[in-house]
Amino acid sequence: MNLYGLKNCDTCKKARKALDGAHVRYAFHDVREEPPTKMQIGRWAKAVGTEKLLNKSSTTWRNLSDADKENLTEKKAVKLMEQNPTLMKRPIIEMIIDRGPTQVFVGWTKDVQEKVLK
Numbered sequence: 001m002n003l004y005g006l007k008n009c010d011t012c013k014k015a016r017k018a019l020d021g022a023h024v025r026y027a028f029h030d031v032r033e034e035p036p037t038k039m040q041i042g043r044w045a046k047a048v049g050t051e052k053l054l055n056k057s058s059t060t061w062r063n064l065s066d067a068d069k070e071n072l073t074e075k076k077a078v079k080l081m082e083q084n085p086t087l088m089k090r091p092i093i094e095m096i097i098d099r100g101p102t103q104v105f106v107g108w109t110k111d112v113q114e115k116v117l118k
Contacts, residue, residue, distance in 0.1 A: 001026040001116070004036060005091035012091045015108045022117050026093075031085035038082045044092060047104035050077045055089040 003019070003026050005012030019026055045053050054077050055061060061069070068080060081087045093105040093116055105112045
């Protein structure tokens with residue numbers, strides 16, 4: 001399992017604490033120190049949708065120019081998230097369930113917790 005987020009993000013801290021408490025093995029990747037590639041972000045956007053992945057309530061989003069925010073396509077959103085990894089909602093969790101394809105989860109909702117901690 002790979003968990004992408006920020007070291008100082010409260011939601012990421014909660015997720016890490018819960019995973020540690022459940023003895024789940026994972027690799028943590030701070031997106032400021034290890035920015036995900038455009039290909040990774042594109043895969044996540046396809047898996048969960050750009051609207052779910054893009055954090056429009058973030059300070060980073062509010063600081064973008066109006067031109068960046070207008071006419072937002074998936075391609076443009078992926079490029080913005082590549083340039084500004086803190087635009088992504090957190091945490092992003094990649095995991096393989098029952099040897100199937102890689103599953104992608106965004107956030108630390110009860111639904112995500114049930115799937116990741118089982």
